[in-house]
Amino acid sequence: MLLNANDLPDHARLAADICIVGAGAAGISMALELSDCGLDIVLLESGTKEPDPRTQALYQGTVEDPALHSPPDRYRQRQLGGSTAIWGGRCMPFDAIDFQARPYMAHSGWPIGLPDLAAFYPKANAWCEAGEFAYTIETAFDDTRRPMLEGFDERHFTTDTLERFSCPTDFGTRYLSRLRVSPDVRVVLGGSVTGLTMSDDGAEVRQVEVRTLAGKTCTVVASSVVLAVGGLEVVRLLLSTPGKSGRGVGNAHDVVGRFYMCHLAGTIGQLMLAPSRRGWHGYDVADDGTYCRRRLALRPEVQRSAGIGNFIARLHHPRITDPAHRTAILSLLFLARAFVPYEYAKRLHGDDKIPASHWLRHMLNVLAGLPSVIAFLWHWLRDRTLAARKFPSIIIHPRTQRYSIDFHAEQEPNPDSRVTLGTGVDELGMRRLHVDWRYTRQDVVTVQKALALLAQDVQESGVGVFDYDPQAVEAEMTRYGAYGGHHLGTARMGDDPLTSVVDRNCRVHEVRNLFIASAAVFPTSSQANPTLTVVALALRLVSHLRVLHTNARPPAGDMQ
Incomplete structure (x- = not known):
């Protein structure tokens, strides 16, 4: 059922078993997965079915260094479907090493591992419409495919892993009809959450405060509340309510908004293939029409021996300018x-x-x-x-067999890289965000060492020569600043409340009925785009909420 908050009586009070804030990939998949449990779900979305400049302006804020980070209202979309309305559709799961504590990567380590998400990744893949959950050449294709780099000796890198591409699926459009007819889900559009009313001891959310741009207000009372908004907006919602500590909900130990990560990305150098060698940087198409693309992925054992983060590279066209x-x-x-x-x-x-x-x-x-x-x-x-199902990107096949290298790397968690409340307020009276994204020396070392290893593999294989300026690495990896819409780590997951915001079940440590389904909970960033893992974590949370609310046994492989 779809409702508009402006059509509700002023000061309306809605009751539900579960209130989900944010109708993006996580919120919509959660609501529909819960719709067959006999539970009453309210899904709140600030925007409506179409983008609206006035609503989008609620995302505006400030940044410490405009050269390093885009304005906070960019790369995010405040409408039904959230940022899936503008995403590129790239999907891939995290690697096992991404969840592990690594001595060379400060503040690394998740309280869960890849096996804890393994049961949820295939279903997340289905929600994202990225085809079969098969992310290697061997599992995705029955026939032999042309090599990415002919004759390449995969000593430090493998070319076997894939990126798969969604349509890209706009969750708001794709699942609109299911949301309309679901008897258990009420989608309330046009109402922005402006605060959480807490119990006297601060240990429970009593109600969710909602306000429209037309001035109407309403509240939602629910047994469980899930914040399924992006990694920036999570910070604003938590810090806008004082909570038990007076410093913000979940922020007794000043962790909310810290450890803010994106990804390290750039384009560098020139890969010149030998005349006898051929390269392939286009898309392989699966039987179901899904576009897949190979990349050069740094092997986990090499990451450990070199003491660097996760890293992948793609063959790319020359610099357009x-x-x-x-x-x-x-x-x-x-x-x-x-x-x-x-x-x-x-x-x-x-x-x-x-x-x-x-x-x-x-x-x-x-x-x-x-x-x-x-x-x-x-x-x-x-x-x-x-x-x-759209062709994912521009692919130019150079006649000269010369490519540049496009890289995407893991960023080290850094407590000084943070998102805070700024001094300005938006039209609803909420304080805007201030973003101070920073990178570390370890981030530079990851890219420097990975590129050097790639150049070594290319030369020793006889494939050609990868020519780049090692002194230009830091400038190239910060040329575009923090990568796009990957807002990660601002409400990180962990077992210790002193150093994390949510537990392994995505529940805010200090609030018994508040959960977060967002890339905000990622303790580390991996090299992978976050959407698929966000949805997998959301589905894992669904399994947990089903047990809490219905006393149902979790399916085999679900979390206990």
Whole structure:
């Protein structure tokens, strides 16, 4: 059932077994998974079915260093479906090493391991519509596929693992009809949570306070409350209520908002393949039509021996801004930069200052390669714009067998990298966020050592030469600042309340009926995009809530 908070009587009071705040990937999958349990679910969403600038402005805030972090209202979407309305669809599970405490990675280690999520990953894959849960070449395909790098000796890296791509699925659109007809789920749109009313001892959420931009208010009373909002908004909701300590709900030990991570990402160097070698950086298509892509993944045992974090690399086209690539399609993308969404334009073009002469050279590249431009535009229209399962990204196959390297790496948890309440307030009177994202020396070392190992493997295999400037690594990994919408670690999971916000079941340590289903609970970031693991953790929490509310036995493999 869909409701609008503005259509409810002012000061309405809704009662439910479980109240879920946030209708993104985690919130929607949780609500629908719980809909067959005989429980009454209220799912609160600040936005409506369509994006609205006034609602989106509630995300605005400040950043300590604009060169290192985008404005807080970017890469997030305040509407039904949340940020799945704008995501790229890349899915992959975490690796076993990501959950382990590593002496060279400060503050690492989860209270759960990969086996604790293994039962939930396949279903999360289904919710994300990323095809079969098969993330290696051997498990995903029956036939032999062309090698990523012909003749590559996989000493430090493997090319066997895959990224799989969702449609990408906008959860708000895809699951709207199921939300409409579900008798157990009431979706309340247009109402923003502005605070939590706590019990006198601060150990329980008594009610959730909701307000609309039109000035109406309502409250939700529920036995359990789940914050299924992003890693930034979790901080605002927890700190906006004083809680037992007076410092914010769950913040007795000043951990909420700390350990803020994104990912380390950039594009660097030039990989020149030998004339006798061939590279493949396109997509392999599974039988069900799912796009899959291989990458160079640093082996776990190499991470341990080198004392560095998780790291992957992909073959990538040359830097678009430099017309010396003489590639019509890349120049077309440069010239069309004003029409590319912010979330992608920043990585495509960066903030380079472009000489005026380059614009003319880009135009000449396009004119010289008009046939390839026409073929590309037709491919994009057919396989991206009009297709239900969209071609994931721009792939340019260079005739010269020269690539740049696109990397994505784990960030070390850092308590000084943090999100706090700022000084300004939004239209609803809530304090805005201030973001102070920082990276550590270990982060730089991870990328430096991983790239050096990659260059070694390429050369010793006889594949070619990977040429890059080791002195430029830090500048390249911070060229775009914190990576996109991966807001992680601000309400980290752990067994010790002194150093974490939630326990292994995602319950806030100091509040018996408050849970968090968000990338905010990640103690470490892995190299992987977070959405699939967010949904898997949300489904694990569903299993726990079913036991709490119905005394049902968890299915085999679910958490106890």
